[in-house]
Amino acid sequence: MSSDKSNLLKKYKIVFLGDQSVGKTSLITRFMYDTFDETYAATIGIDFLSKTMYLEEGKTIRLQLWDTAGQERFRSLIPSYIRDSHVAVICYDITNKKSFDNLDKWIKDVKLERGDDVIIVLVGNKSDLASDKRQVSLDDVEQLQIKIGAKFFIETSTKANHNVKLLFKKIAQSLPDFNQESNDKANDDHNQNNNQSETIDITIDNTAGPNSQGTSTCC
Numbered sequence: 001m002s003s004d005k006s007n008l009l010k011k012y013k014i015v016f017l018g019d020q021s022v023g024k025t026s027l028i029t030r031f032m033y034d035t036f037d038e039t040y041a042a043t044i045g046i047d048f049l050s051k052t053m054y055l056e057e058g059k060t061i062r063l064q065l066w067d068t069a070g071q072e073r074f075r076s077l078i079p080s081y082i083r084d085s086h087v088a089v090i091c092y093d094i095t096n097k098k099s100f101d102n103l104d105k106w107i108k109d110v111k112l113e114r115g116d117d118v119i120i121v122l123v124g125n126k127s128d129l130a131s132d133k134r135q136v137s138l139d140d141v142e143q144l145q146i147k148i149g150a151k152f153f154i155e156t157s158t159k160a161n162h163n164v165k166l167l168f169k170k171i172a173q174s175l176p177d178f179n180q181e182s183n184d185k186a187n188d189d190h191n192q193n194n195n196q197s198e199t200i201d202i203t204i205d206n207t208a209g210p211n212s213q214g215t216s217t218c219c
């Protein structure tokens with residue numbers, strides 16, 4: 001009985017939010033297929049993909065990735081997709097201060113629909129342009145993280161494939177069931193796993209081909 005319970009595939013809904021062209025679709029595409037497309041086409045409405053993740057602890061989970069449109073004309077659709085989410089990944093472009101300033105409205109949507117019953121992650125995309133085009137400082141993001149109680153923030157580049165896999169590792173590690181099972185295991189082999197949260201490896205099983213969705217990406 002306990003073996004059957006442990007083999008159940010846990011499903012988690014991850015919703016990606018943020019202004020148009022900040023790179024939400026590219027994050028998902030890079031994670032799903034390890035590809036990047038220089039062309040850009042805005043997401044129309046909502047796109048959905050899922051990914052099975054095999055964690056080195058022997059646990060398997062499925063992430064349901066909901067890619068939402070950033071255009072104002074689709075705003076009325078967003079709350080219904082936030083409503084039953086486990087994680088809200090709120091994205092901005094580090095080279096576009098307005099996209100960061102606009103995080104307030106996305107955070108408000110999340111808080112209204114989920115209160116404190118959701119994990120919030122802040123993602124600054126296009127880190128490959130940080131050296132000469134940065135408009136959002138790390139201090140600004142850290143202050144916002146503390147203010148809203150976000151689980152963590154991270155900067156990524158889908159073009160350079162920087163920190164994308166790490167983002168999803170950290171999301172997986174933040175899930176309540178993951179933490180509980182990790183803590184249970186740590187009680188048995190604490191000395192072997194002192195750095196487990198930093199070194200966990202995740203292998204990926206694609207559930208759809210890269211052409212299964214009709215949106216292209218931005219960096």
